[in-house]
Amino acid sequence: MRCEKARKLLALESGGDLPGARDRALASHLEVCRRCRAFSEELALAVAWMRSAAEPVISEADYAAMRREVWRRIESGRGARSSSFGAGRLVLAAAGLLAAVLSLFLLARKSPQESPVASARPAVVEPPPAPPNPTVSSAGPAPSPAHAAEPVRVAVSRPPRSARRRPVAPAGDSAVERIEFRTANPNVRIIWLVRKGEEKSSSMPAGRTEEVS
Amino acid sequence: MSSLAPALLTGEARTGREAPPGEGATSPIAALVERAREGDGRAFDRLMVETQERVMGLAWRLLGSREEARDASQEVYLRVFRHLGRFRAGEDFHAWLYRITVNVCRDSIRRRRRNPPAPAFPVEPSRPPEAEEDLLGAERWNLLLEALASLPPKERAALVLRDLEGLTSEQVARLLGSRAATVRGQIASARLRIRNFCVALIGGREALP
Numbered sequence: 001m002r003c004e005k006a007r008k009l010l011a012l013e014s015g016g017d018l019p020g021a022r023d024r025a026l027a028s029h030l031e032v033c034r035r036c037r038a039f040s041e042e043l044a045l046a047v048a049w050m051r052s053a054a055e056p057v058i059s060e061a062d063y064a065a066m067r068r069e070v071w072r073r074i075e076s077g078r079g080a081r082s083s084s085f086g087a088g089r090l091v092l093a094a095a096g097l098l099a100a101v102l103s104l105f106l107l108a109r110k111s112p113q114e115s116p117v118a119s120a121r122p123a124v125v126e127p128p129p130a131p132p133n134p135t136v137s138s139a140g141p142a143p144s145p146a147h148a149a150e151p152v153r154v155a156v157s158r159p160p161r162s163a164r165r166r167p168v169a170p171a172g173d174s175a176v177e178r179i180e181f182r183t184a185n186p187n188v189r190i191i192w193l194v195r196k197g198e199e200k201s202s203s204m205p206a207g208r209t210e211e212v213s
Numbered sequence: 214m215s216s217l218a219p220a221l222l223t224g225e226a227r228t229g230r231e232a233p234p235g236e237g238a239t240s241p242i243a244a245l246v247e248r249a250r251e252g253d254g255r256a257f258d259r260l261m262v263e264t265q266e267r268v269m270g271l272a273w274r275l276l277g278s279r280e281e282a283r284d285a286s287q288e289v290y291l292r293v294f295r296h297l298g299r300f301r302a303g304e305d306f307h308a309w310l311y312r313i314t315v316n317v318c319r320d321s322i323r324r325r326r327r328n329p330p331a332p333a334f335p336v337e338p339s340r341p342p343e344a345e346e347d348l349l350g351a352e353r354w355n356l357l358l359e360a361l362a363s364l365p366p367k368e369r370a371a372l373v374l375r376d377l378e379g380l381t382s383e384q385v386a387r388l389l390g391s392r393a394a395t396v397r398g399q400i401a402s403a404r405l406r407i408r409n410f411c412v413a414l415i416g417g418r419e420a421l422p
Contacts, residue, residue, distance in 0.1 A: 011404040
């Protein structure tokens with residue numbers, strides 16, 4: 001065994017980390033090598049010195065300061081957590097409020113016809129003050145006389161969006177009832193197209209005013 | 214403590230301190246841990262008192278500076294406090310504490326590499342030594358820190374855990390996330406360097422490469 005290898009093994013042996021088989025090989029080298037024997041003694045002394053000096057001198061004041069700081073950091077962490085939690089709640093509340101305002105705004109923009117302001121938009125044609133004389137041209141339900149007797153105020157209004165999206169069946173289609181009102185003004189007729197099988201309330205108020213020339 | 218011998222973790226062999234009883238559910242430490250987990254602040258404080266010497270001592274040996282050791286110890290106990298809920302009953306608390314301490318110190322060493330501090334040595338004693346024995350002890354301790362500071366970080370950690378904390382090579386390897394053979398090589402190399410340091414300190418004899 002070479003000295004360099006022996007010294008590495010001695011370093012392991014000094015801490016009890018050498019397997020038995022190698023220990024025997026090392027022992028036989030040490031018997032014949034005086035310098036490695038001296039090295040082994042120095043190594044043992046160094047390890048013993050290291051172990052004897054391994055106790056740090058730490059005062060109780062140091063420990064107490066350390067514990068105090070730990071508690072301070074724990075408490076500040078708790079505070080930070082709770083304040084951040086509070087801030088989080090505020091942010092959530094603000095976000096909720098903003099979302100509510102935005103949705104209200106969008107809702108208002110989507111249905112302008114349904115709003116009272118929008119309903120005032122249609123152009124109003126003032127017919128003569130004569131009472132209307134409705135004539136029902138189909139077998140469908142006729143409007144009530146009271147309704148027919150109301151002052152005629154014909155408006156050309158846009159149907160609601162839902163009605164606009166639906167394709168309107170042409171007149172004469174068997175699926176659609178056509179109700180025609182004649183007004184005192186011979187040039188103005190009111191035509192109602194009602195889809196068969198649908199409730200009146202849900203049918204489109206496809207009121208259309210035509211001016212007959 | 215089945216995997217880590219109590220004498221090793223408590224330093225009984227080195228310091229003569231009494232080893233704590235086994236880490237079963239009935240040991241005082243286990244009872245403190247249980248109470249601390251339930252939110253008992255006094256129990257947590259007591260837990261710190263019971264283990265602070267070991268934690269701060271190990272941190273000091275690994276880091277070489279009292280200030281750094283104190284900071285690291287604080288971080289160790291903060292991590293213990295935060296993760297105590299994850300600690301499973303019946304597990305070895307000392308081994309768990311050891312792992313945390315080693316990890317915190319390794320983090321600290323990494324940070325130090327990125328931001329090298331002012332020269333760490335000579336190391337100041339924690340209190341002014343009064344008796345002659347204190348003076349000698351402080352001098353020995355400072356020399357030891359100087360010797361440890363001459364080691365590469367990995368060798369230093371392996372040597373401290375093996376020779377100063379008394380863990381086996383396998384336990385050190387597990388703690389450091391390395392192979393036992395690698396750790397043994399690091400320990401051997403570190404011992405040779407310590408021997409050279411001592412020889413150079415005494416003077417007169419040749420220092421080995």
